[in-house]
Amino acid sequence: MDDQRYKEKFSHDYTGAVAMAFFMANLLFIGIVYLILWGLYFLAYQNASQVSKNHIKQALWGSTITTSIAIILAIIAFSTTGFASVQALLMAEIYLMVIVPIFMFFGILGFSKAINEKNFRFPIIGNLLGVEK
Numbered sequence: 093m094d095d096q097r098y099k100e101k102f103s104h105d106y107t108g109a110v111a112m113a114f115f116m117a118n119l120l121f122i123g124i125v126y127l128i129l130w131g132l133y134f135l136a137y138q139n140a141s142q143v144s145k146n147h148i149k150q151a152l153w154g155s156t157i158t159t160s161i162a163i164i165l166a167i168i169a170f171s172t173t174g175f176a177s178v179q180a181l182l183m184a185e186i187y188l189m190v191i192v193p194i195f196m197f198f199g200i201l202g203f204s205k206a207i208n209e210k211n212f213r214f215p216i217i218g219n220l221l222g223v224e225k
């Protein structure tokens with residue numbers, strides 16, 4: 093394979109796709125993946141393409157929102173009836189059956205766009221960050 097074809101084939105910036113993958117993983121593995129996503133932001137944001145920067149910003153904000161929701165629900169459960177209660181189970185099910193599917197849907201769409209190096213705008217988060225479609 094000559095150098096030009098090699099550069100064209102492997103010159104893509106997949107940082108945005110990695111960020112979206114971490115965003116989706118953070119929905120189920122809250123905490124450690126969130127910290128890894130921050131690490132990706134600090135290590136790769138400066139050298140990423142503009143499309144990847146948009147994906148990284150949205151993934152980070154989306155993860156911040158979902159992590160905050162999970163922490164708030166955990167604090168409410170711990171401070172009221174404890175984790176071994178019906179209320180805690182109901183809050184966990186609301187998170188897993190409402191919040192996760194909504195954000196996962198947009199994460200999958202964003203991931204598929206990031207793989208193809210296309211912009212994707214989350215409905216509310218992307219509008220607030222000023223991401224173009």
